[in-house]
Amino acid sequence: MNDLSLPTFSLPELLDYAPYGLAYFEPIWVSQTITDFNLMRANTPAQAWLALTSGREPWVSLKDGFPGALEDGLLDRLVTVFLTKTVIQFEHHDGSARHWARWSLRPLGTGLLVSFENLTQGKIEQQLEARQQAELLLSVLDASPAIVVAYELILDPTGVVTDLRYVLQNHAHRQAIGMTDEEVIGQTMLTLFPSLRDSNLLTLYTQVAQTGQPFRGEHLFPDGYWYDVSAIKRGDGVVVTATNIHAQKTAQQQMAVYQSQLEAANQELKQANRQLQQTNQNLHQLTYSVSHDLQEPLRKIQTFSDLLQVRYQSYLPQPAQADLQRLQLSAARMSVLIRDIRTYSGVVANTEAFRTVSLSAVVRQVARALAQPVASSGAILSIGELPRVVGAADQLQQLFYNLLSNALTFTRPGVTPDLSVTAHSLEPHEVPLLLQGLTTVxxxxxxxxxxxxxxxxxxxxxxxxxFQQLQGKSRHEGSGLGLALCKRVLDNHGGAITARSQPGQGATFIIYLPAS
Structure with missing residues (x-):
């Protein structure tokens, strides 16, 4: 069996294997006060980061190795940890801001063990990203058509805001005032634009910065243009956006003038309509009175002419009898004319009397009223499916009565009258020209x-x-008011009437009524 033995390493060699810097500091005492620390040991990562080349002890003091250690509080932190025997961790950079590290301080023996992790690359990347985001934000602001300006407050010794200093402006603001960043940034609002001193903008912006309450409103600037202004708090200052709405504001003001003129014109029109209605009412009353007064002597003429014919016909010579017949015919026509004039004048536009009306019911009622002439002529009357419309039932009844009675009156000899009433809804492309000026769809x-x-x-x-009759008064009785009355009824209902015909081939009267 082989003898396995572990290699031996010194403490400095072990510290060199650490992935972060390790250093050992000892305090420098002067009159029982720590005035500095000496760097006694440092592993290879720490030496590389601190650019240490000397191997002598101590290598460097804290103040010499870290310029600004006194000003930025680094020395105070080391003293506090050493004296209080606590452990702390924090981020720190040197005065050049080129070296960032995460420091960890721990008391050890007669000194402090300091570990620090190099954060410089990450901080550089963060700063680069922040710079790119700032450049992107500036590009977005410059692309905005609205004016964007950032201000900071300028205070007097008593804390009162006296002016605003430009911190940022976008391209729209540069164009609006014709000044570059070099001419604007750092300058004050009232210095560049003294005329704003008389406006309330400084007060408004100050309130936003001090209270944090946003502001938005329309404002007339000294240049004579209207702007939609918004202001929000940013840090200790305010960011203002402004959109030129002068064209819209001018249009609104003109529209207000036009609206006032229109209202005045409407009042005049209403007054004229009231006067016209009163005139029409007076005319209707006059027509009724005159026609009523005319009917009385006319009835006497008809009565006495009939008595003459009955009592003295045998005594009258032939020419006198012919004159008497002409007198009776004229009196009859006069009676019909007076009746039709009264009917025509009674057809007035009164939309308050309009109701939903079934045209099928109206035409059937007219057919019953014309039952005798239909039967005597043997006429064929076909009534299709008719719609319901909004209107005055009595006027619509008069409309169809006149059209159907005309059709029964004006016939061809030896031809059985054939009448029909049909209806259908118009498609948009079927709407004729005579309706295109009307608002109904x-x-x-x-x-x-x-x-x-x-x-x-x-x-x-x-x-x-x-008073128009194409067939002539000698052939058919009538006043020539029937179709004129039809047109008036349709005018009252917002509709229209026309006709299609050829001699000897009948006629088709076409009625257009708004769909309910």
Whole structure:
């Protein structure tokens, strides 16, 4: 069996194997006061880090080996540990800030055992990272369209803030004031811009820095431009961001003026509408009164003309009988005209009376009212599925009554009248030009179609005017107000009416009503 023996090492040799620096210090006493420490031992890592070349004891004193040890408190820490027999750990760098280490102090014998771990590379990397982050932050600030400025407070001997000193500005601020960092950083706000002395900005920024309460508001600067200003506390100072909102502010002020003008115009319009409504009401009352007063003498004319025909027809010569018949026809037409004028003037736009109305029910009611002329002519009346709309039921009934009664009146000889009422919802691409100026989006299209004599579409604009009859008064009774009344009803309901026709091929009246 072989004899295994361990190699022997001296203490200095063992210390050299430690991955960190180890050193032994002994105090220097002067009049029972420690004034310094001598470095008595140091392992290889410590010698390399401290750049020690001498092997004599002591190698170096603390003050000589670590300049600034007195000022930065390093000597005081060693003295405290030695005297109090405690153990402490801390980070320390020399005066050049090029060497960082984590120190550990422990009393040992008549001195102190000091271990320190070299942190220089890590600190350099941290500083480099911090510098890169600072450069990145400055790049972000310079890319911002908003002005960014950092200030620190300037205090007088009594602690009162008298001014703000520029610490940082971004590219937007440089452009706004036309000054470089060399011209701005370190200068005070009131030195560069004395006109701000009369503003409340210094007070606002001071309150933010002293209270920590952020501020945001619109501010008119001495240059005449409006800015949206925000200020937050940063350390002992304040960071301010400002966005130029002059264009928006000017637009808001102009909008306020326009709004005021619009409100005044609306008031004038409301007054004009009230006056117009009063005028229409007066006109309606006048029309009603006049038509009522005209009906009375007209009824007497009709009554006495009928008596003349009954009592004295045999005594009247033929020309007189013809004149009497013309008188009776004229009186009848006059009666119809007065009635239709009263009806037309009674169709007024009163949206307060609007309700949801079933057009199917309205048209069926009209069909019942026209049952006699439908039966006498043998007409065919087809009613499709009709929608519900918002409107005045009596006006909508008048609308369909006029259209269907016209279709029963204007027929072709020897042709059985064939009438139909249908409806469908319009797709957006189907909306005709005559509706595109209106605000309604969804529409119903209702068609009233007949197989009557029709008309030439060049007269389309005329047929919806007052007192217009394309077929002539000699062939059909009527006042020429029926289609004009239809148009007025649809105007009241925010709709429209038009027609398609060719002579001898009937007519289709197309009604457009807003969908409920």
């Amino acid at each position: 969804n529409w119903w299209e209702i068609r009233v179609q007949d197989n009557g004599p029709g008309f030439e579409e060049k007269y389309l604009d005329r047929i919806f005017s007052l």
